[in-house]
Amino acid sequence: MTQLLDTLPQKLGSTEAWAERGGVHWLDPGNLSVRELCLQMIAARARFVTITAYQLPKDEGIRMEYHWDLMGTLLGFPFQLRSEPGENPKIESIFDLTEAVDWIEREIHEEYKVDFTGRDYEPLLMREGDKLGVNLREIADICKPETGTPGQEEVKK
Amino acid sequence: MSYKIPMGPYHPALEEPYKLDMICEGETVIDAKLHIGFNFRGIEHLAETRNYIQVIALMERVCGICSNIHTLTLCQALEGLTGQTPPPRAQYIRVIMAELERLHSHVLWAGIASKLMGFKTMFMTCFEIREKIMDVLAAISGNRVNYSMNRIGGVNRDIDDPAAILAMIEQLETEMMRTVIPIFTTSSTARSRCAGIGVLNEEKAISCGVVGPTARASGLGQDLRRAAPYAAYSELDFEVPVEKAGDVRARLFVRALEIIESCRILHQALTKLPPGEISTGDEKFKFITGTATSRVEAPRGEVMYSVSWKEGSRNPARVHVRTPTFANMPAVRWMVMGARLADTPLIQASIDPCYSCTDR
Numbered sequence: 001m002t003q004l005l006d007t008l009p010q011k012l013g014s015t016e017a018w019a020e021r022g023g024v025h026w027l028d029p030g031n032l033s034v035r036e037l038c039l040q041m042i043a044a045r046a047r048f049v050t051i052t053a054y055q056l057p058k059d060e061g062i063r064m065e066y067h068w069d070l071m072g073t074l075l076g077f078p079f080q081l082r083s084e085p086g087e088n089p090k091i092e093s094i095f096d097l098t099e100a101v102d103w104i105e106r107e108i109h110e111e112y113k114v115d116f117t118g119r120d121y122e123p124l125l126m127r128e129g130d131k132l133g134v135n136l137r138e139i140a141d142i143c144k145p146e147t148g149t150p151g152q153e154e155v156k157k
Numbered sequence: 158m159s160y161k162i163p164m165g166p167y168h169p170a171l172e173e174p175y176k177l178d179m180i181c182e183g184e185t186v187i188d189a190k191l192h193i194g195f196n197f198r199g200i201e202h203l204a205e206t207r208n209y210i211q212v213i214a215l216m217e218r219v220c221g222i223c224s225n226i227h228t229l230t231l232c233q234a235l236e237g238l239t240g241q242t243p244p245p246r247a248q249y250i251r252v253i254m255a256e257l258e259r260l261h262s263h264v265l266w267a268g269i270a271s272k273l274m275g276f277k278t279m280f281m282t283c284f285e286i287r288e289k290i291m292d293v294l295a296a297i298s299g300n301r302v303n304y305s306m307n308r309i310g311g312v313n314r315d316i317d318d319p320a321a322i323l324a325m326i327e328q329l330e331t332e333m334m335r336t337v338i339p340i341f342t343t344s345s346t347a348r349s350r351c352a353g354i355g356v357l358n359e360e361k362a363i364s365c366g367v368v369g370p371t372a373r374a375s376g377l378g379q380d381l382r383r384a385a386p387y388a389a390y391s392e393l394d395f396e397v398p399v400e401k402a403g404d405v406r407a408r409l410f411v412r413a414l415e416i417i418e419s420c421r422i423l424h425q426a427l428t429k430l431p432p433g434e435i436s437t438g439d440e441k442f443k444f445i446t447g448t449a450t451s452r453v454e455a456p457r458g459e460v461m462y463s464v465s466w467k468e469g470s471r472n473p474a475r476v477h478v479r480t481p482t483f484a485n486m487p488a489v490r491w492m493v494m495g496a497r498l499a500d501t502p503l504i505q506a507s508i509d510p511c512y513s514c515t516d517r
Contacts, residue, residue, distance in 0.1 A: 021448075022234075022238070023234070023237055023449055023450040023451055024450045047363070047366055047379070049366070049452075049459070049461060049479065050461060050477075050484075052463045052475075052477040053477075054448075054465060054474075054475050065448075065463070067450075069379075071384060072383075074385070074450060074452060074461075076450070098364060099487070100365055100484065102487055103483060103486075103487055104479075104483075123194075124193065124194060125197050127194070
């Protein structure tokens with residue numbers, strides 16, 4: 001298990017080692033796309049757990065943390081999505097590679113207005129007349145100035 | 158000619174609202190589509206407006222059956238952000254509560270499954286046993302449903318008389334070994350009603366990312382209590398039941414065996430309960446900036462919390478909850494494909510779905 005974990009960064013093309021923080025083994029995916037990462041995870045027989053999205057402060061965009069379980073070890077790969085004003089942040093969908101992501105991609109699309117490209121959507125939690133992003137994004141902009149999500153650099157500390 | 162039959166959002170087979178649209182040809186289901194969100198409560202957003210005491214009380218209400226598991230997972234994540242380590246006695250009490258909750262959940266599910274099998278007497282028996290499990294939970298926590306046991310750095314209440322609790326559990330075990338376990342493992346009624354229906358093979362189980370008893374009934378031996386032990390599980394001896402068939406009977410069988418294992422864990426935890434404090438005693442906590450994640454093996458499978466906090470803030474910046482039904486439910490589509498329409502209520506119930514958790 002340890003050996004598999006040690007060799008994974010190299011297989012993923014990363015020169016960094018795992019950083020263990022907050023119960024997760026983190027690895028910066030660098031230039032690796034989310035689809036390439038997914039294929040490597042499937043090859044390593046890792047199990048998809050979830051994606052956690054965070055709206056970052058100011059114009060830092062959205063942080064997406066992809067979590068995979070490798071024989072009981074929780075792995076985390078953060079991706080930062082930036083977008084032009086008025087446009088939705090975009091990231092490739094991995095639904096065709098692992099169907100376990102279906103509901104969480106749909107949920108993040110509805111809650112954060114993130115577009116997962118290359119897939120069709122059907123509403124998951126939304127009802128007719130609902131607006132994308134209302135649940136966790138736009139409301140968060142209004143009522144969270146005093147707390148605020150930690151920025152990308154702050155989380156890395 | 159194919160036609161569509163909806164099950165839900167309100168249906169006698171469902172304890173909570175969701176909808177399964179089934180496309181049928183004759184009596185055979187050829188495809189299905191699931192709809193959730195009928196009771197969506199926006200708890201993750203609400204959590205961002207609550208302080209660290211309030212957020213524990215709020216997250217206890219994500220689920221009515223595994224309420225303790227939610228606060229346990231959340232508190233473990235919050236302990237990661239505050240640098241608290243619960244004392245050993247608190248870790249054992251957390252295991253005892255978690256296993257009692259597993260018993261409660263599995264026996265409740267056994268009752269519902271019995272009702273859907275047409276086995277009404279068994280339904281009554283299971284609910285009678287469930288009441289007694291809730292008596293044990295109330296004897297420890299003072300509450301029957303939302304136990305308010307977990308806090309940052311430990312638990313809120315001690316077990317003053319472990320021998321008395323052990324005696325209650327032994328009585329329960331005797332009763333379950335006489336009724337629930339033989340019915341679900343050897344009875345021809347259960348076997349003939351459940352064998353070969355709602356099959357989810359190992360390959361599909363991996364691809365759908367299912368968790369808990371649903372995964373273990375499809376040949377996947379994943380259990381966080383063994384793979385990534387938390388609380389005091391690393392000091393306790395237990396088996397992880399795995400079945401390969403992937404059908405409803407296998408799910409029934411796995412849960413029956415897990416009831417036996419839970420009793421075994423409870424015996425050990427209550428006998429070995431270490432002396433000492435039940436919490437670190439801190440009342441005020443200093444949170445560091447960052448994200449902490451915690452995972453726990455709930456009765457229905459893996460629960461994961463990611464909590465993000467900014468130093469100096471009163472409230473969490475983000476609380477993300479991944480519940481087991483959220484992972485298991487999409488697999489129902491594959492389970493009902495090819496099934497007889499009359500079997501679908503039992504098939505969907507076989508994953509022990511919790512829509513309260515899913516519509517968090």
